[in-house]
Amino acid sequence: MLKRATPERLSTFSDGVFAVLITVLVLELRPPERPTFEALLALWPTWLSYAVSYLFIAIVWANHHYLMRYASEATPSLLWFNFAHLFSISLLPLSTAWMAVSELAPQPVAFYAAVFFLVNATYLALTWELIHRTPSGRIPPRARRIMRVRSVTTLCLFGAAAVVALKYPIVGLGICICCLIGYLNPEPPWAEEQPDGNEQT
Template sequence: MLRKATPERLSAFSDGVFAVLITVLVLDLRPPEHPTFVALLSLWPTWLSYAVSYLFIAIVWVNHHYLMRYATEATHRLLWFNFAHLFSMSLLPLATAWMAVSELAPQPVAFYAAVFFLVNATYICLIWELVGPGSGNEAPIPGRKIMRFRAIVTLCFFGAAAAIALRYPLVGLGICVLCLIGYLRPEPTYGKPLD
């Protein structure tokens, strides 16, 4: 018999996907060919790509958990928005690996920023479903506004980062990293505090 989807089950399933993504990400790491620190340092694009992606997954996971606290039932819309969000996250290992092997070439970095854009766009869908107008949850209105504003602003920055990376890849990557800072604390000033 098929069990009814609940917010708790949806959150647990999502946790599993995030764990798999981190595992897939680390599988692409390779040791240097020579046993020297110089050889290790020559792999800096790989390590930088991995570090930024790991941080990104961690931040998205924390924010996802924070947002899912407002789910009272697993509606069809919530299920599909969540699957879209997880799909966009599933592109991160590919984007990370391509960016790393290309040694931060423009097009791979632009694709990487575009994945950030897609993840953020699907996160906005989750925000609208869970704390948007008419959602009927207990999220304070100022907190809802802050969450939506932050998501829309960073969406614009991720889009700009993708375009800028085509000419200046390190600048585009830097914009992505700076945007992550805005999500380090998922709870808006007026939001529901984390336990």
């Protein structure tokens, strides 16, 4: 089965998982019990949790597509790194629901940040597999360094957010949100060349 796998099939399978996770997030939303705007506003922890998680999945999805453009073959290591990445993302609906129900209590927010840490760690593994093993002519050395520094820096920040959240949950969540800004554009602005022939759409 591993020999028949292709980057295109792997990317299509991953797209399906991301789509399901977004659907699960939506299904977790519940309307307020009272038909008033005050009751709706009282659910702000739920809406905030959902909005951050939706943005997070969208950013991870975009970055995943960017990485998969450099896959020339679906090696066993790529398959397992990708499955590990999808597993970490699959924890997001659970952590989101717990954080929302608890109204941003310290331990649920810390767990939420820890999920971000795990997602970023598995993304770093994918980056190593797909970017750093790609011939240097296709990706400028400076772009490689920027991607490595960005991944390691945000990994440390997510870890710090999980610790900080145990004492200051809003601050920990804020750190997570700030880290997402660095991944809004998957491709570093210093990249000089685009891969040809393997771009996924």
